[in-house]
Amino acid sequence: MKILIDTLAYTNRLRWLPPEQKLMFASTLLMIAAFSHPLVQVLIAVWISIWTVVYAGIPAKTYIKLLYLATFFWLTSLPALALNGVDISQVHLVSSDAVNGLTFGSYYVYISRKGVEQGLTILTRAIASVSCLYFVMLTIPFTEILQTLRRIGVPVLLTELLLLMYRFIFVLLNTSAELWTAQQSRGGYRTFTIGIKSLALLIGQLLKKTLENYRQVSLSLAARGFNGELRFWHPYRYQQSKRYAVEAILGCAVLIGLELSSL
Numbered sequence: 001m002k003i004l005i006d007t008l009a010y011t012n013r014l015r016w017l018p019p020e021q022k023l024m025f026a027s028t029l030l031m032i033a034a035f036s037h038p039l040v041q042v043l044i045a046v047w048i049s050i051w052t053v054v055y056a057g058i059p060a061k062t063y064i065k066l067l068y069l070a071t072f073f074w075l076t077s078l079p080a081l082a083l084n085g086v087d088i089s090q091v092h093l094v095s096s097d098a099v100n101g102l103t104f105g106s107y108y109v110y111i112s113r114k115g116v117e118q119g120l121t122i123l124t125r126a127i128a129s130v131s132c133l134y135f136v137m138l139t140i141p142f143t144e145i146l147q148t149l150r151r152i153g154v155p156v157l158l159t160e161l162l163l164l165m166y167r168f169i170f171v172l173l174n175t176s177a178e179l180w181t182a183q184q185s186r187g188g189y190r191t192f193t194i195g196i197k198s199l200a201l202l203i204g205q206l207l208k209k210t211l212e213n214y215r216q217v218s219l220s221l222a223a224r225g226f227n228g229e230l231r232f233w234h235p236y237r238y239q240q241s242k243r244y245a246v247e248a249i250l251g252c253a254v255l256i257g258l259e260l261s262s263l
Helices: 004-011 019-035 038-055 060-082 088-093 113-139 142-151 156-185 192-223 242-261
Strands: 083-087 098-104 107-112
Touching: 004 113, 019 038, 019 113, 019 142, 019 242, 038 060, 038 113, 038 242, 060 083, 060 107, 060 113, 083 088, 088 107, 098 113, 107 113, 142 156, 156 192
Parallel strands: none
Antiparallel strands: 083 107, 098 107
């Protein structure tokens, strides 16, 4: 089963760049986004989106869908930030902060100006951070990320656990798709009640098949003389790019300069 994100990571136009260079670039922008103002965060999101869509050749439609998913989670948390309520006798205390509101019995529910500003600040930081994450996901294969982590001293046990978890994600997606297709072909989701029963059956079968696959993997590793470390051969065929390195350094310097000038 092909996963689109994993396929793009192996076929993008920046595939020939060393993963260390791309990881360092995204990590630097992520740290800047964590401590900068909203304007700098918006510039980070736009800039790294250009790297992802234009330089790496990732389809804009796919990238926008991924950003939409992150924005949806932000929308679900916005009411908790923007809405507030006080006793009707304390309305005068929040008059400067209330944009609009309604009275429900003895309570006054209003839209908080500070809450909306806080929500917008969270949105810009989240979009900038997620854009950096998507750049790494869409331009660097996961196995190369793990190899880079090993080279910088991350424990082998941790990288192997991440590799096995990554593999089982594909197994779970493939198995769940097959089970759902089989249930759908037999009318397993005709009504809400039948759909709930089918969903419960799917979850149970998914757990059973996952455990069976885990036992098969364990037996296959033991049969091949697994000694506690998974080793993979990978040719180092990357090329350094002075042009991209200079652009990344100058861009980060400009962003840091903008942030310092706004203090």
